[in-house]
Amino acid sequence: MTAPTSPILDAHVPDGPIWAKWDKHRFDTNLVNPANRRKYDIIVIGTGLAGAGAAAALGELGYNVKAFTYNDSARRAHSIAAQGGINAAKNYPNDNDSIFRLFYDTVKGGDYRSREANVYRLAQVSNAIIDQTVAQGAPYAREYGGLLDNRSFGGAQVARTFYARGQTGQQLLLASYQALARQVGLGRVQVFTRTEMLDVVTKDGRAAGVVVRDLVTGEISSHSAHAVVLATGGYSNVYFLSTNAMNCNATAAWRAYRKGALFANPCFTQIHPTCIPVSDEFQSKLTLMSESLRNDGRIWVPANPDDPRPPNEIPGADRDYYLERQYPTFGNLVPRDVASRAAMRMIEENRGIGPLKNGVYLDFADAIDRLGRETIEERYGNLFEMYQRITDEDPYTVPMRIYPAPHYTMGGLWVDYNLQTTVPGLFAAGEANFSDHGANRLGASALMQGVADGYFVLPATISHYLSDWLNVDPVPTDDPVFVEAEAAVTAKIRRLLDIGGTRSVDHFHRRLGHIMIDYCGMSRSKEGLEKALDEIAALTEEFWRDLKVLGDNESMNQSLERAGRVADFLELADLMVRDALDREESCGGHFRVEHQTEDGEALRDDEHFAFVSAWEWEGEGVAPIRRKEPLTFENVELTQRSYK
Amino acid sequence: MDVRLRVWRQPKGDVTGEFIDYEANDVSPEASFFEMLDQVNEALNHAGEDPIAFDSDCREGICGACGLMINGSPHGPQQGTATCQVHMRKFTDGQLITIEPWRAAAFPVIKDLVVDRSIFDEIIESGGFISANIGSAPDANAVPVPHTAAESAMDAAACIGCGACVAACPNSAANLFTAAKITHLNLLPQGQPERYLRTVAMVETMEEYFGSCTNFGECETACPKNISIDVIAWMNRDFVAAQWKNLLKAGQA
Numbered sequence: 001m002t003a004p005t006s007p008i009l010d011a012h013v014p015d016g017p018i019w020a021k022w023d024k025h026r027f028d029t030n031l032v033n034p035a036n037r038r039k040y041d042i043i044v045i046g047t048g049l050a051g052a053g054a055a056a057a058l059g060e061l062g063y064n065v066k067a068f069t070y071n072d073s074a075r076r077a078h079s080i081a082a083q084g085g086i087n088a089a090k091n092y093p094n095d096n097d098s099i100f101r102l103f104y105d106t107v108k109g110g111d112y113r114s115r116e117a118n119v120y121r122l123a124q125v126s127n128a129i130i131d132q133t134v135a136q137g138a139p140y141a142r143e144y145g146g147l148l149d150n151r152s153f154g155g156a157q158v159a160r161t162f163y164a165r166g167q168t169g170q171q172l173l174l175a176s177y178q179a180l181a182r183q184v185g186l187g188r189v190q191v192f193t194r195t196e197m198l199d200v201v202t203k204d205g206r207a208a209g210v211v212v213r214d215l216v217t218g219e220i221s222s223h224s225a226h227a228v229v230l231a232t233g234g235y236s237n238v239y240f241l242s243t244n245a246m247n248c249n250a251t252a253a254w255r256a257y258r259k260g261a262l263f264a265n266p267c268f269t270q271i272h273p274t275c276i277p278v279s280d281e282f283q284s285k286l287t288l289m290s291e292s293l294r295n296d297g298r299i300w301v302p303a304n305p306d307d308p309r310p311p312n313e314i315p316g317a318d319r320d321y322y323l324e325r326q327y328p329t330f331g332n333l334v335p336r337d338v339a340s341r342a343a344m345r346m347i348e349e350n351r352g353i354g355p356l357k358n359g360v361y362l363d364f365a366d367a368i369d370r371l372g373r374e375t376i377e378e379r380y381g382n383l384f385e386m387y388q389r390i391t392d393e394d395p396y397t398v399p400m401r402i403y404p405a406p407h408y409t410m411g412g413l414w415v416d417y418n419l420q421t422t423v424p425g426l427f428a429a430g431e432a433n434f435s436d437h438g439a440n441r442l443g444a445s446a447l448m449q450g451v452a453d454g455y456f457v458l459p460a461t462i463s464h465y466l467s468d469w470l471n472v473d474p475v476p477t478d479d480p481v482f483v484e485a486e487a488a489v490t491a492k493i494r495r496l497l498d499i500g501g502t503r504s505v506d507h508f509h510r511r512l513g514h515i516m517i518d519y520c521g522m523s524r525s526k527e528g529l530e531k532a533l534d535e536i537a538a539l540t541e542e543f544w545r546d547l548k549v550l551g552d553n554e555s556m557n558q559s560l561e562r563a564g565r566v567a568d569f570l571e572l573a574d575l576m577v578r579d580a581l582d583r584e585e586s587c588g589g590h591f592r593v594e595h596q597t598e599d600g601e602a603l604r605d606d607e608h609f610a611f612v613s614a615w616e617w618e619g620e621g622v623a624p625i626r627r628k629e630p631l632t633f634e635n636v637e638l639t640q641r642s643y644k
Numbered sequence: 645m646d647v648r649l650r651v652w653r654q655p656k657g658d659v660t661g662e663f664i665d666y667e668a669n670d671v672s673p674e675a676s677f678f679e680m681l682d683q684v685n686e687a688l689n690h691a692g693e694d695p696i697a698f699d700s701d702c703r704e705g706i707c708g709a710c711g712l713m714i715n716g717s718p719h720g721p722q723q724g725t726a727t728c729q730v731h732m733r734k735f736t737d738g739q740l741i742t743i744e745p746w747r748a749a750a751f752p753v754i755k756d757l758v759v760d761r762s763i764f765d766e767i768i769e770s771g772g773f774i775s776a777n778i779g780s781a782p783d784a785n786a787v788p789v790p791h792t793a794a795e796s797a798m799d800a801a802a803c804i805g806c807g808a809c810v811a812a813c814p815n816s817a818a819n820l821f822t823a824a825k826i827t828h829l830n831l832l833p834q835g836q837p838e839r840y841l842r843t844v845a846m847v848e849t850m851e852e853y854f855g856s857c858t859n860f861g862e863c864e865t866a867c868p869k870n871i872s873i874d875v876i877a878w879m880n881r882d883f884v885a886a887q888w889k890n891l892l893k894a895g896q897a
């Protein structure tokens with residue numbers, strides 16, 4: 001299937017050598033004078049690293065900011081759950097790291113499907129992130145001399161990852177949340193908790209504001225502003241089971257898409273190799289075991305799939321350390337996409353382990369022999385504890401069982417160099433945009449991007465847009481555009497409540513998850529994807545006929561909240577599958593079985609697919625249009641990744 | 645396994661609530677506590693009864709959204725574990741499990757098991773931060789932080805803001821929560837310039853809404869992150885020192 005196409009997209013990347021672009025751009029950007037900033041209203045949706053950071057930074061600059069989150073506190077955004085760490089090009093360990101190396105590793109790790117200029121800027125501001133968060137009190141791990149400690153992560157040969165035990169996301173988010181709280185105390189930012197954005201409102205083609213629902217009272221209301229920032233996270237929950245928090249959803253980004261913002265690379269999703277396998281049919285989410293474990297753990301399955309012995313009694317000769325066998329150079333430390341596909345093949349060949357035969361072993365016995373239990377405890381203690389709590393097995397004595405799970409979405413709203421979507425005045429930051437990770441994200445770089453976007457990039461670029469609207473009031477919320485948007489939101493809620501069918505929201509969400517993981521997960525084929533399109537359409541039809549949501553709109557109604565989100569996931573799933581069909585190559589997390597090397601590795605097609613696919617909504621029931629942003633590589637040479 | 649549930653149901657904040665009994669049958673011992681409740685809700689939805697409302701997001705024990713009083717213990721039977729990480733294998737077949745929301749005047753019930761903890765945000769807004777404007781920070785290694793100071797700050801900073809400490813306290817005091825943040829920031833060199841201002845502002849805000857601490861220590865036992873009650877001693881020390889500084893400034897000591 002080839003989608004119809006239309007004009008090429010301009011990312012507004014500044015001219016000049018890559019290292020000078022950001023400086024030049026900031027110089028060329030129109031400013032808003034400090035005394036004028038209070039004349040501007042800005043809406044930020046989301047209070048994760050990207051959103052809380054943006055709201056705090058914009059508040060500090062003097063703008064009037066309103067921030068929204070569906071959580072009961074800004075501090076609970078999903079960023080809180082990040083474990084392993086955050087990258088920066090500080091080169092504190094003196095191991096030859098540099099801005100250019102961080103840039104290079106990120107472009108290569110993304111399998112050459114990201115925009116060079118954005119990635120370079122990310123590497124450039126990475127150091128300021130560490131400086132800033134230390135000043136805000138983030139208690140990073142330190143050496144005995146009092147200086148910062150670093151660890152290494154997948155896809156890099158240097159130690160550039162800063163961390164706060166296994167709780168780096170928590171400590172970074174708390175730093176941003178506290179900066180935000182300070183602005184709230186000072187009256188510069190207003191935070192609306194338990195409030196969900198349900199639509200973006202545009203007037204004359206530019207962003208005018210949003211429609212939100214109060215999750216406690218059900219009240220639907222509008223807020224207008226000069227600019228709107230979406231920092232609403234990723235959409236891994238389209239798979240139902242993922243490592244994301246239960247409430248993560250795509251509604252904000254999807255509503256923006258339906259209002260004219262392009263959606264980029266929707267099929268680029270990351271399946272993380274080390275998660276705890278599913279244990280029963282009521283499973284509600286999957287838990288990540290940090291990538292750092294692969295530094296010391298060895299992955300294997302029994303050579304004989306029917307071996308009846310417990311794992312510790314199976315001798316080395318009867319085990320298949322398949323990663324070490326297939327990838328002798330990188331062994332257990334191959335990148336996430338490669339490790340995930342290898343595990344998947346084991347299960348497909350019926351070589352899985354555990355009660356449901358749905359996992360592979362991650363074994364620390366050798367490491368404990370070599371380093372002693374104490375060292376392993378120091379390195380991974382909190383992860384081992386979490387594993388034991390969930391599985392009731394002791395990973396010090398019995399190998400961990402792991403399996404890949406949906407974890408991160410590289411796709412998202414298309415943004416230009418300014419983080420502006422194709423709707424003027426509508427910006428997207430953090431995991432919600434598509435910008436920096438290409439077809440595969442390296443570990444410890446999502447936190448980096450979230451903070452970079454919120455603290456440093458957006459506050460610098462948004463002024464250019466705002467400067468045109470000095471002394472122009474935002475569109476009043478009684479303008480017909482708001483009245484109509486509110487009516488549409490109310491009508492959709494009514495429609496969901498009135499179906500009166502027999503099946504719960506979760507029932508549909510689970511079934512959608514199965515379709516997506518089977519056909520648009522770790523490996524994808526033309527045949528499977530075409531089947532998925534039909535199945536999604538049938539499921540969508542059934543959803544709108546047989547859904548059962550009890551209660552009303554006028555009070556807290558968690559089933560209703562979920563119903564709206566699943567309705568949007570169904571539409572997004574369709575777009576993901578179209579994108580996966582359209583991209584006739586394999587790259588990073590997108591593995592099309594038709595496009596692989598002789599030994600089963602992803603085969604890119606740079607000649608035909610070195611571009612960003614940006615999809616444009618054409619209306620209900622009409623196929624979307626795929627537009628292109630060509631990717632040019634002037635600073636990094638395209639090579640075939642090999643980990644053999 | 646089968647369990648019997650006695651669950652607090654309250655349709656809205658301003659309506660009186662009551663306990664209602666339910667049965668949860670064929671629950672997998674591998675299921676988490678919330679997966680058991682998901683299963684009950686699925687059955688309620690099927691039967692045309694309003695599902696039980698509760699807060700839960702990350703289901704990894706880190707976001708702090710969840711918090712149920714299970715058989716009278718905040719977060720249930722497992723020490724150092726948030727509700728979402730409690731698994732059904734910790735209960736016995738046929739057991740009666742009573743489930744309530746946090747009970748504290750400062751945490752009004754919104755619906756069923758969902759409470760409003762926004763006062764915690766207010767405490768942080770009053771001083772739980774370091775005023776370091778974005779862009780103005782020195783190099784991250786410019787100020788060394790002793791390893792042990794960083795570790796102790798991290799121990800305190802591990803608080804997830806769930807409110808179990810308040811729910812456990814016979815006085816509904818929020819001292820553990822407030823002291824954890826004060827200790828985190830006051831132990832670090834970066835937190836020194838605002839140390840006393842922060843302490844006084846946060847303690848005063850806390851006292852406006854919550855009861856007084858009389859050293860029962862229930863909070864420490866209830867804390868899913870094992871935050872030590874020592875942080876309260878740190879807070880009290882800095883609070884007293886702050887008063888002393890005020891006296892000095894006013895020429896009264």
Ligand SMILES: Cc1cc2nc3c(=O)[nH]c(=O)nc-3n(C[C@H](O)[C@H](O)[C@H](O)COP(=O)(O)OP(=O)(O)OC[C@H]3O[C@@H](n4cnc5c(N)ncnc54)[C@H](O)[C@@H]3O)c2cc1C
Binds near residue numbers: 051244
């Ligand atoms: C288990 C786990 C571990 C991870 N570990 C690491 C790691 O070690 N290193 C790393 O770099 N990355 C890691 N990541 C990835 C990283 O945590 C995320 O990509 C990043 O935190 C996303 O931040 P964000 O600000 O974009 O979005 P989020 O933190 O997801 O925040 C989204 C915000 O938007 C709000 N929101 C969304 N929709 C709406 C709406 N419609 N209305 C109102 N509010 C809305 C939410 O309430 C929330 O406040 C991990 C991810 C997971 C799942």
